[in-house]
Amino acid sequence: MERTRLGLGHSSTYGQACMQCYKAKCRCVPNLSGGGCERCLRLKRDCHPSDSIRRRFAQRTEESDTRIAQLEDKIETLSSAMRSIASSSGSSAEILRLLNEESISSSTSSPKDTPGNSIGTNPSISEGLTPATAPPPMAPANTNPFYPSHYSLSPSNLSPSQAEEYLDFFRSRMLPCFPFINLTPDITAWQLNEERPILFQAIVTVTTFSTEKKLARAEELKRILFTSALLNVQSNIDLLLGLLTYLAWSADAFLGGADLVSRLMMLAISLVYDLRLFKPSPPDVKLMMTITQGRDYENQGDAIEQTVQEFMEKQRAVLACFVLSSNISSHIGRIDTLRWTPQMEEALRVVGMNRSCPTDQAFAFQVRLQLLKHRAAYIREQHEIDCSHTATTSVTASVPGLLYLKTLRGQLHELISSFPPDLHRRNILIIYAQYVDLYINQLAYAISWDSPLLNLSGQRSDDGILPGLERLECLWRSVESIKSWLENFYTISPSELVGLPFHFWSQMILCVTVLKYLLVLEDPAWDCQAVRNTVDLISTMDCMIQRLDLGSKELDLQCDDNLFKLLSNLLSKCRMWAGARSDMASRMQDVDARSCQSADPGAASHNSYIPDLDQMVWMQSMDLESNQWFEDAMGWLTASS
Incomplete structure (x- = not known):
């Protein structure tokens, strides 16, 4: 060590500082007497040279840099080979072979590499979805810590072209029938799989029409849903959208899976509460004011526009959860509908006013139709409570409910008349409205069922209403609603039929069932x-x-x-x-x-x-x-x- 050759007041050369000065990052001035540096003597500390320690540290740093460079070279080589193969033949089998060979070579040449640094250690990577164009195939998956890495992988045996076909089918032929998600044409399957992996998995599941194949993919989807929501206790918009998509187009309700549908719906409702979508945050309130006051938020920067898109995504999700929970509660039972709040009413108003998404107006009409049906069901529940308190149902007890149902019927016809002629999928909305009309009429019939069908005495009740006559009118209105429902059903093309959600087919079955009852009803x-x-x-x-x-x-x-x-x-x-x-x-x-x-x-x-x-x-x-x-x-x- 040449520290004693330096004169008084001269610092040690770079790399020759003692351990104490090196740790403190201070000047290390050797003492002329050779007993260490001046700082260690002043502080009465032992002065030890740091040559060997720093040399070992530098050696480890050099080794790490070398390993990183080797890994970067391997990744670049693999990416180039995959791009070359994809551009020439697109053979996924060849790509898989290269992946396996590179994995083996990596494991043998770099035994100290951790699993996270080895490309070939994840066996599910061969099932992953790769983009047809840039970014490169081996781009890192979703870095969101809330998503396990395997969730960003597509279903097994699914090529990039097949993934695009599934997404395009869902976007063009299914989503317009229940448009609670805004999937613009520029969104590719690879992008959706990266940003919303659970939603993408749900889309692939519901666009698989073979019952046998759909059940297999549904099992994988349910495993992801239950793992995310129950084991990992996660709550995010991707999980909610994936749940709602599966519930909307699932065939479980027709295949003995009513219990499963009810439980999944309850899980979706719990996510709505966990994410507090029923109660907007202060930033959401500001965005809502921006949208409703007609300000041009698109010119305020990409960040503002992205925030508005996320806000609208949440509003559609909570409204879709209400529609699905109301339908499942009505057709399957076992659950209660998501509680309607003033904040949801405001969200409905915002969605109905939004013109940046061409399907939001039609979606808002669907929600309003379901809201009328939900309010009619509430009248029936109140009527059943009133009946449970008395031995028999009096005529006057039925009158308030009949008057309210009559008001709802008027609101329904007013809503139908407000449908624009160029409204997206207007025929489907008309069918929806005819079923709501049938539902209201049947409730009015049920409320007035215990009263005589015709009051032949000619005497009116205390409120001036003849419930028996109202009951007969409700029956015939039901016939007309079913007739109109069927006529509009015949106008739907086969290509549109494949995109209808599950509650539409439930409505079809119930319409036929009520028609059967009307054809054999025994009444004078x-x-x-x-x-x-x-x-x-x-x-x-x-x-x-x-x-x-x-x-x-x-x-x-x-x-x-x-x-x-x-x-x-x-x-x-x-x-x-x-x-x-x-x-x-x-x-x-x-x-x-x-x-x-x-x-x-x-x-x-x-x-x-x-x-x-x-x-x-x-x-x-x-x-x-x-x-x-x-x-x-x-x-x-x-x-x-």
């Missing part, structure tokens, strides 16, 4: 023949089966176990029942119908009432792949007819 003032002349059940089911078969023959649905086949099978069995009853009625033309009814004392009681649309128990246990369910359901329908 009810003309069943007039109903048959207006809407014939057999020809109706023939037309619907034909439409379903056309939808099943679409290019993307070449499978024998899709939902259209299952629904067609259901209607075919119902048609057999209707045909048998029609033949029986023709054979009884010369027989006294009243005497036949007296021979079967239970027939009048079975046919004299139409159950609520929310109380179709056989709908809640539907399994279109179960022969036992068909036997039980057909037996129930026959007994109740």
Whole structure:
């Protein structure tokens, strides 16, 4: 060590400072007596040279730099090879072979590399989705710490071209029927998989129309959902959107999975509360004011525009959660609808005013239609509570509910008249509105059921209303609603049918069921023949089966176990029942119908009432792949007819 050669006041050369000065990052001035540096003598500390320690540190740094350079060279070589192969032949098998070879060479040449630094250590990487263009295929996956790395991978055996086909099908033919997500045409499958991996997985699942294949992909999706929400206790918008997408287009409700659908819906509702989407934050309030006051936020910078897009994404999500929870609560039961709040009303107003997204206006109309149906259901619940407090239902007790339902019916017709002629998918909204009208009419019928059908005495009640006459009017309004629903259903092209959400098909089944009840209703003032002349059940089911078969023959649905086949099978069995009853009625033309009814004392009681649309128990246990369910359901329908 040459420290003693330096004169007084001269610092040590670079790299020759003692350990104490090196740690403190201070000047190290050697003492002339050779007993160490002046700082250590002044502080009365032992002065030790740092040559060996710093040399070892420098050696480790040099080794790390070398290893990093080697890894960078390998990554660059691999990326170049993959781009070359993709541009020449696009063979995924060759890419996979190179990945495996590079993984083996990396593991043998760099045994000290950690798993996170080895490209080939993740066996799921071969199933990942790679972009067709830049950025490079080996670009890092989602760096969000809330997402496990394997969530950003696409489903197995899915090539980039297939992924684009799934996304394009969902965006062009399914999402317009229930547009609660804004997927612009410039979003690629690779980008969506990186930014919203769970949503992408849900899209691939619901666009798989073979029941067998869909169930397999649904199992993988449910594993991701349950792991994220329950094991990792995560709450994020990607998880919520993936849940809502699967719930909207899932066939579980028709395949004996009503319990699963209810639990998934409850999970989605819990995410809405965890994310506090029902109560906007102060920044969201500012954005809401910006949008509603007509300011041009697009000119305020990309950051503001991105924030507005995220805000609108949340507003659509909470409104979609309300619509789906209301439908599932009505058709399947077991859960309560997401509570409607003033903040959600404001969100609905903002979405309805937004013109930057072409489908927001139609989505807002869907939410308003569902809100009217939800309010009608609330009247029924209040009526049931009032009835439970009294032994019998009085005529005057039914009047307030009937008046409120009449008000809702007026609001519905006003809403229908406000549909613009060029509204996106206006025919689907009209069908939706006709079902809401049927729902309101059936509730009014149920509320006034205990009163006489016609008040022949001519005396009005204390409130000046004749509930019996209102009940008869509700029945005929139901016939007209079903007729209008069917006429608009026939206008939907087969390519549009494949994109309809699950609650549309539930509405179709319920419309046919109510029509069946109206055709066999036993009431002195009810003309069943007039109903048959207006809407014939057999020809109706023939037309619907034909439409379903056309939808099943679409290019993307070449499978024998899709939902259209299952629904067609259901209607075919119902048609057999209707045909048998029609033949029986023709054979009884010369027989006294009243005497036949007296021979079967239970027939009048079975046919004299139409159950609520929310109380179709056989709908809640539907399994279109179960022969036992068909036997039980057909037996129930026959007994109740």
